[in-house]
Amino acid sequence: MAVVASAPGKVLLTGGYLILDRPNAGLVLSTNARFFAIVKPLYDHLKPDSWAWKWTDVKLTSPQLSRESIYKLSLKDLTLENVSSGDSRNPFVEQAVQYCVAAARATLDKDKKDSLEKLLLQGLDITILGSNDFYSYRNYIEARGLPLTPDALAALPAFASITFNAEESNGENCKPEVAKTGLGSSAAMTTAVVAALLHYLGVVNLASVLHQEKDTTDLDTVHVIAQTAHCLAQGKVGSGFDVSSAVYGSHRYVRFSPEVISSAQVAVMGTPLPEVVLEILKGKWDHERTKFCLPPLMTLLLGEPGTGGSSTPSMVGAVKKWQKSDPEKSLDTLRKLSEANSALETQLNTLSKLAEKHWDDYKCVIDSCSILKTDKWIEQVGNPNQQAIVKALLGARDAMLGIRFHMHQMGEAAGVPIEPESQTKLLDATMSMEGVLLAGVPGAGGFDAVFAVTLGDSGSHVTKSWSSFNVLALLVREDPHGVSLESADPRTKEITSSISSVHID
Incomplete structure (x- = not known):
């Protein structure tokens, strides 16, 4: 019962520098470059003594970076502790996990709380994958003497490894150098993880929302949580156009007032995270979003x-x-x-x-x-x-x-x-x-x-x-669609029963 969600990268057509201040607008185009997040239970069966557990496990896998991180999530205060060796932290996913679980605790009815706790006790297994377009393969192509053409990019396997320069000439391992193309990978990744988790935990139902243009309540929830997690991971409140386009697709954007996230920034020790999330969800999100995409042809x-x-x-x-x-x-x-x-x-x-x-x-x-x-x-x-x-x-x-x-x-x-x-x-x-x-x-x-x-x-x-x-x-084109619920793991062409998206009641 895996849930797979994806969110697009962006190109800011107009609004550079101006978009940082209200009421200036920017035109942002979403692209066919997408980040995918796959969320499923870590354990198939619950152990008899699981009701007494104070912690649950979260596993984060990033195959393109050949990285795997294991975390312990406190079921009491939702703190997340990295217990894997090395410094393979991903602050964007960490904030997303904490805020999504807090949103579930804060908003779900009593009758859904039991199934939520059971899901949490089964652990969270999260895999993230980014389209090749987010990363630069130029050096790779040049080193092999291939022509600088889109065909050379198209010949790469999907979700190709991005651990370039992982070894120094003396054989010592060093941090992989990842060159990016500027499509907003952190915003697309955060949004995909938030969307997949909120759907998996039963906070939103993306299956129904994506066919309705009028009722955007569930998408708005994804947007608020993704903006908050992204800002906290970055350590600053940006304009948010990249997260907005990752959620809603191409549009004309005017930023939100930064104060709306202040309760998260100053989350006082002792204030339970679900309360903080509730305040953010009820906050005055005053960003503006108007329909826009490139004209036909x-x-x-x-x-x-x-x-x-x-x-x-x-x-x-x-x-x-x-x-x-x-x-x-x-x-x-x-x-x-x-x-x-x-x-x-x-x-x-x-x-x-x-x-x-x-x-x-x-x-x-x-x-x-x-x-x-x-x-x-x-x-x-x-x-x-x-x-x-x-x-x-x-x-x-x-x-x-x-x-x-x-x-x-x-x-x-x-x-x-x-x-x-x-x-x-x-x-x-x-x-x-x-x-x-x-x-x-x-x-x-x-x-x-x-x-x-x-x-x-x-x-x-x-x-x-x-x-x-x-x-x-590059192979990037405009694709005006925002966040999406996928029917399968993007690495497999065939849909198998184990990875079809299921809405959990």
């Missing part, structure tokens, strides 16, 4: 330039320091950046509406523009509808150029590489290719992956061109 592409990742926290710190030292100039730059973000959002929403109303014209324009450079797009106009479509396409491009300009300005003023020169050259070259609508650095920028939004079938031409720029095009 558009593809999100990500490319890994191979210049190494950037540290988002240190870049954010530098920008905040600049804001304090030059409030007037920084406010002006941020205002202009915000206007450019809004302009891009408006044009993309306009394109979605035009596609809905005038599909034939829309498809005709996208197909034509997908094989042409921008300066030829206007020549594709045959009637007023097509004119409106091309106008919105060009408006979106102009807005993107504005976003890039102001992000670059901000980086120069703050002394951090938000759009480094190497990225500028790559993005300019990308935006001049046939069929490319947008290109930019997602989120906080830096040397992480670059993104492009392409029209029609022009994506394959872009990925080939990127290869000549020494950029590895």
